Amino acid sequence: MVLAQDLSYLTIAGAAAGLRTKQFSSTELTKSQLDRILALDAKVNSYITVTPEVALAQAKQADAELAQGTARGPLHGVPIALKDLYTTKGIRTTGHSAVLQDWVPDSDATVTTRLRQAGATLLGKLAMHEFAFGGPAFDTPFPPARNPWNLDHITGGSSSGSGAALAAGLCLGSLGSDTGGSIRGPASLCGIVGLKPTYGRASRVGVLPLSWSLDHVGPMTRTVEDCALMLQAIAGHDPKDPASANVPVSDYSASLKAGAKGLKLGVPRSWFAEGEGTAPETLAALDAALKVLEGLGATVVELDGQPFIDARAANTTILVAEAYAYHEQNLKTQPENYGSSVRSRFRAGALISAADYIQALRARTVICATVAGMLETVDAIVSPSSPAPAPTFADFSPDSMFKNPSFTNPYNLTGLPAISIPCGFSALGLPIGLQIATKPFTEALTLQIAYAYEQATDWHTMRPSLAA
Amino acid sequence: MDLATLKQIDALTAGNTYDDATFEKILPNFQLYLEAREKLRALPLGDIKSAMVMLAGGVR
Numbered sequence: 167m168v169l170a171q172d173l174s175y176l177t178i179a180g181a182a183a184g185l186r187t188k189q190f191s192s193t194e195l196t197k198s199q200l201d202r203i204l205a206l207d208a209k210v211n212s213y214i215t216v217t218p219e220v221a222l223a224q225a226k227q228a229d230a231e232l233a234q235g236t237a238r239g240p241l242h243g244v245p246i247a248l249k250d251l252y253t254t255k256g257i258r259t260t261g262h263s264a265v266l267q268d269w270v271p272d273s274d275a276t277v278t279t280r281l282r283q284a285g286a287t288l289l290g291k292l293a294m295h296e297f298a299f300g301g302p303a304f305d306t307p308f309p310p311a312r313n314p315w316n317l318d319h320i321t322g323g324s325s326s327g328s329g330a331a332l333a334a335g336l337c338l339g340s341l342g343s344d345t346g347g348s349i350r351g352p353a354s355l356c357g358i359v360g361l362k363p364t365y366g367r368a369s370r371v372g373v374l375p376l377s378w379s380l381d382h383v384g385p386m387t388r389t390v391e392d393c394a395l396m397l398q399a400i401a402g403h404d405p406k407d408p409a410s411a412n413v414p415v416s417d418y419s420a421s422l423k424a425g426a427k428g429l430k431l432g433v434p435r436s437w438f439a440e441g442e443g444t445a446p447e448t449l450a451a452l453d454a455a456l457k458v459l460e461g462l463g464a465t466v467v468e469l470d471g472q473p474f475i476d477a478r479a480a481n482t483t484i485l486v487a488e489a490y491a492y493h494e495q496n497l498k499t500q501p502e503n504y505g506s507s508v509r510s511r512f513r514a515g516a517l518i519s520a521a522d523y524i525q526a527l528r529a530r531t532v533i534c535a536t537v538a539g540m541l542e543t544v545d546a547i548v549s550p551s552s553p554a555p556a557p558t559f560a561d562f563s564p565d566s567m568f569k570n571p572s573f574t575n576p577y578n579l580t581g582l583p584a585i586s587i588p589c590g591f592s593a594l595g596l597p598i599g600l601q602i603a604t605k606p607f608t609e610a611l612t613l614q615i616a617y618a619y620e621q622a623t624d625w626h627t628m629r630p631s632l633a634a
Numbered sequence: 635m636d637l638a639t640l641k642q643i644d645a646l647t648a649g650n651t652y653d654d655a656t657f658e659k660i661l662p663n664f665q666l667y668l669e670a671r672e673k674l675r676a677l678p679l680g681d682i683k684s685a686m687v688m689l690a691g692g693v694r
Binding site for chain 1: 640643644647648650652656659660662663664666667669670671673674675677679682683684
């Protein structure tokens with residue numbers, strides 16, 4: 167008999183093995199997660215909506231199918247949760263905003279459907295930054311998620327609930343979304359794994375948009391192997407998404423164990439000193455990680471950091487202009503239903519001129535070509551994921567985001583796949599993340615390098631101490 | 635950029651009226667975007683054309 171507590175931090179791969187060998191049932195696993203959510207989430211605030219009836223019905227169905235020998239794959243019977251911008255048929259989808267507080271969609275997002283078809287059980291919908299923008303706010307209908315490593319600290323965002331729930335053992339996998347770093351930021355600050363796939367790799371149909379040309383959806387998990395399993399379930403062409411790429415989907419688990427030997431890694435080190443720079447302990451963790459990768463047989467070379475620094479202005483301009491276009495009507499008719507931070511940031515987007523937007527698109531062309539050229543000389547580009555560990559809520563300032571390097575947004579601008587994995591802890595015990603980016607549609611390589619590093623270290627085995 | 639100028643520009647563009655407290659919160663965000671504009675204008679873009687949405691990997 168397995169105790170409920172023992173199931174809390176199961177990996178997806180571990181859960182699949184346990185279900186296959188009948189060590190526990192999907193119903194037991196799902197119930198243990200629901201119990202843990204009930205016991206702990208009042209501290210973490212990672213869930214907006216918990217869906218026990220849905221989860222247990224899906225678990226019951228999974229158990230019946232597994233008993234009959236019908237196996238849908240590694241997610242079959244595994245409890246997951248979704249950032250609350252994925253539409254879910256019959257389950258409210260709020261975007262963490264009063265604007266959509268009571269909206270119950272009548273259809274699923276494409277990736278929601280794919281996860282249902284893969285047999286995952288849905289524990290609920292997760293907190294986020296309002297409409298995937300801004301920062302943690304206290305004037306929205308739901309409280310901001312808190313960092314399980316220290317509840318006084320933020321999680322990063324905008325996939326804040328996804329990062330918090332995984333770090334706290336409140337789901338086995340999640341989907342986030344990423345327009346400037348919203349998967350990789352919280353992954354970094356919460357000590358988990360988050361992958362932003364190539365632009366067009368996973369469908370965004372039924373996902374609340376922030377910025378159409380920068381939005382990506384992707385998996386957030388506790389291990390790289392789990393990330394590969396979730397990406398496998400959601401990747402693929404969707405003709406309903408005009409940006410969806412009709413490119414064959416790789417087997418993301420097949421080459422996980424191929425190692426890092428012989429790979430050339432580029433490090434754009436001058437980028438790390440942009441503005442007020444990167445925290446010394448983050449740089450130390452990066453250097454230690456690079457030594458580990460060199461020890462695995464990779465070589466490290468320096469790259470020019472300027473294109474990555476230039477990316478921010480283009481990314482910010484495109485994002486805010488597109489976001490305002492989407493929210494324009496609601497900002498006029500119901501501004502009071504937006505939190506003040508996100509309303510102000512969206513609303514300022516009204517003042518970006520067409521010429522500014524076009525200049526940003528032209529800069530995007532140059533930066534895409536420059537970074538593509540770099541990836542002809544190296545296999546991957548490595549950097550920190552975030553310039554510093556998570557600040558406290560009291561110390562967090564949205565303006566601070568512009569004072570330090572943004573390590574994530576260049577890969578939204580270029581559409582390249584990029585992953586954040588744990589690579590250390592600060593003196594205060596807060597996680598630090600390592601980012602690895604590769605060529606378009608080479609997620610298998612991104613995951614391979616990440617897995618090699620992960621297996622050579624034990625950061626991914628660390629857990630916060632959250633008393634039940 | 636001061637508050638009065640922001641309100642004038644806003645009246646000519648978005649055209650709806652917020653109270654001063656809201657505009658005071660919008661102002662620092664707009665100033666950040668103005669900084670981004672200056673950085674974009676400083677880039678040597680030459681005769682580079684606009685790419686509306688990048689073609690990921692050029693394979694679509």
